[in-house]
Amino acid sequence: MWTVGGDTLVLAALLVTAARLGDMRGRRTLFAAGVAVFTAASAVWAPSPLVSLLVSPFAGRLGDRIGGRRVLLAGLLSFCAGLLTVILLAQGSASAPVFTVPLMFMGLGTGCMIAPLSTEAMGHVPAPPATLLALAGTALFTARAGTPVAVAA
Numbered sequence: 001m002w003t004v005g006g007d008t009l010v011l012a013a014l015l016v017t018a019a020r021l022g023d024m025r026g027r028r029t030l031f032a033a034g035v036a037v038f039t040a041a042s043a044v045w046a047p048s049p050l051v052s053l054l055v056s057p058f059a060g061r062l063g064d065r066i067g068g069r070r071v072l073l074a075g076l077l078s079f080c081a082g083l084l085t086v087i088l089l090a091q092g093s094a095s096a097p098v099f100t101v102p103l104m105f106m107g108l109g110t111g112c113m114i115a116p117l118s119t120e121a122m123g124h125v126p127a128p129p130a131t132l133l134a135l136a137g138t139a140l141f142t143a144r145a146g147t148p149v150a151v152a153a
Contacts, residue, residue, distance in 0.1 A: 018030065040096070041096075044096045044097065044099060044100065044103075045103065047100055047103050047104045047107060048103040048104065048106050048107035048110070049107060050107065051104050051107030051108050051111060052107040052108070052110040052111040052114070053111070054111070055107070055108055055111030055112060056111045056114045056115055057115075059071050059075070059111055059112040059113075059114070059115045059116070060114075060115030060116075060118075060119070063115050063116045063119065068115070068116030068119055068120060069116070071112050071115065071116050072112065072113055072116040072117065074109075074112055075108070075109045075110070075111070075112025075113035075116075076109060076113065077109070078105050078106075078108045078109035078112060079105070079106050079108075079109025079110060079113070080109070081105055081109075082102040082103065082104070082105030082106035082107075082108075082109060083102075083106060085101075085102035085105070086099060086102045086103070086106070089102065
């Protein structure tokens with residue numbers, strides 16, 4: 001309850017502040033500054049999901065060869081090491097680019113965890129329902145993204 005209320009309170013306070021700043025400095029200037037800050041923050045946080053997307057297929061193949069538990073453990077260790085480094089760096093006065101390498105370790109850990117967890121979750125489901133579940137999940141994901149779905153029959 002407090003989380004939702006606190007979020008709304010911060011939004012209301014920042015909305016009033018941003019409106020006043022927009023009146024003082026100009027709406028276009030404030031919008032351009034917001035886009036610049038958002039773009040810079042996205043560039044700093046981008047390595048984590050990109051590494052995760054690149055590592056996941058290889059982690060799946062490696063999990064098939066040496067066992068998913070080992071890959072999952074390596075992913076958990078990598079994620080925890082990256083998270084601990086981010087926490088330690090946040091204590092000091094670190095700039096945003098310093099967080100890039102720890103975020104890449106967190107992405108590596110996430111990528112190593114996705115394949116073994118998916119395999120374990122779907123391992124006991126018979127093949128026809130698993131295929132239908134995968135197609136439904138893909139259709140739901142792309143419907144949220146607003147992209148068309150092509151399903152092969």
